[in-house]
Amino acid sequence: MAGPLRFRHSTQRWSEDRVRRDLLSPLQNRFGATMNGPWFAPPEGWAARRLEMDNGDLALFVWNGQEAYWMGNTETPETLWRTDKYTFDEVTDPIAEWGERELLAQLEVEDPWLADYEHVAQFFLPVFLSKDGRESTRTFFRDHAGGFPDASREAGLRFYDDLLATGVLDDYRYTMASKLGTSQGFDLSRMQATMGEFNVAKLLADAGNDFEPEVELGSGHAIDFRVEDTLVEVTRPRPPSRRQVNTGIAAVKASGDAKTRDQLAAHPGAVLVVDATSFADDEWRRVLGERPDVGYQPLVVFRYRPDGSVEGYSHGSIPFPLPFS
Template sequence: MAGPLRFRRSHEHWTPERVHDEIYQPLDANLGAETDSAWFAPPDDYEARRFAMDNGDTALFCWSDGGGDAYWLGNTETPETLWRTEKYTFDETTYPIARWAQRELLAQLAVEDPWLAEYDHVSWFFLPVFFSKDGRDSTRNFFREHAAGFPDAAREDGLAFYEAFLSTGVLDDYRYTMASKLGTSAGVDLTRMQATMGEFNVAKLLADAGHDFEPEVELGSGHALDFQVDDVLVEVTRPQPPRRRTVNSPIAAVKASGDAKTRDQIAVHGNAVLFVDCTSFPDDEWYRIRGERPDVGHEPAVVFRTRPSGHTEGYVKGRLPLDVGRVLEQPA
């Protein structure tokens, strides 16, 4: 399974003739391809080509007129001449090149999925997976058919929620880290994708409470916990309603999810805060959880549910070292 979309950079000399012979012709021979000028002008002193394959794959290539500097970006097979080149994210590439390539892809997204392109920040943030080789259909399907993880909401409401959050820019520096969590598999793994959006929900909760944080913190234990807030570690779990598990009640589902985390990462880092995102539960099951306030096998813990409106409510177990009370409604 290929990962999120990244550039390949070549330091060799390129000409239009070499692009035709070593990039276009192999693509056409293997997949069937058309080549044309880029939709947008590349940076000064660069030439560019766009490649469209018969199977729906896309690739971009631009090279410096002065020679010795070229960039390939595609969700298709890489031509052999570029196999040994290094890979770079959008953030690791020079800004003019990254800006040009993203304009190209965002314009293509507007043609292919105009409903998604209406949400500028969602489109930009998840662009590395929306155009990944294996995950471009599944990730777009997740936002289109599953309201970005809200189980009983309209697509527009789910997208608007994450559009508003991502527009704050608090996750911009961690774009590849967070976007890649959505996955690049060909099929829609709803449980895993919803779990990913649970991490976005916790990030929003932390940001709304005024906390700075770093996602996916590598620790000396060999584990990577979901967030670090100053010296406080945070791990996130998102239980699924009973119909998707072997357990037979929402209370049991919450406890089982917390127990799984307690036996894994939190077993090593017992002082971490566990956030249990119950956003996947419908109203009746959430009201039962909220009413009974079950233990989740670890303290401190925050058990919460977020709605597309931005309303978040829940309860706290144990002494919480993070102030989230003012953004978390805690019903009596």
């Protein structure tokens, strides 16, 4: 399975003739392909081409006299197989900015409704234009409001656009964006669970906490967040109608129980955070009214709505502030 878009870096010399021979020709034979000029001027001293396949795949190639960069959501030509891969943050700013302009413009042509939300489009660009995840990730925001129940596409996109506009996740772009997935298969529950980590990032940021996501530990586990010296593990139960348990209260308890038997058993003292954002209003009211525990503390249970409002409760001592009492 292909991952999120990255640049491949070639240290060989390239020319227009070599691009046609070693890149365009194998792609023409494989998919049918045309080579065109870029939509935006490349950095000074560089030449660039767009390679567009008949099946909708796209590749960008930019070169000067000493090196070259390739980025594409298509099959990589053999001559570039052994090249190293780099994220947007790992290449020079002029190359990264040119590549992003080309890809954002492509996204705007294909899905203008998505490109209108510039922070979502830019942050998730490595998966929105990825080889295997482009359809599934766009479908998630288009048809499922980014995981919000009973909400419009526009409301869900505004929520995440506002979160990403703050920049609190900029340093973790590839880590977090990749969690949404680069698989051709559409898995709503997994994508909703991924966005639970974005919701917790907002929960922490709204209360003024500094945090680090995806913390690798010596135990072999990866914990979702660290807030100063406190580990935070996130779970997002599916709505009751989609599982054997048939109430929100039971779903919260079952979801928490699964976590306490795995990661949290190895890391006592970590805070368990249950994101109930997938719950409809009536189920959430029951949960908030009863404030169920899960047999583990410290525990936080919360739900966001697309307007940015949040409600929740906690059990045990939470060693960092929350945006609700």
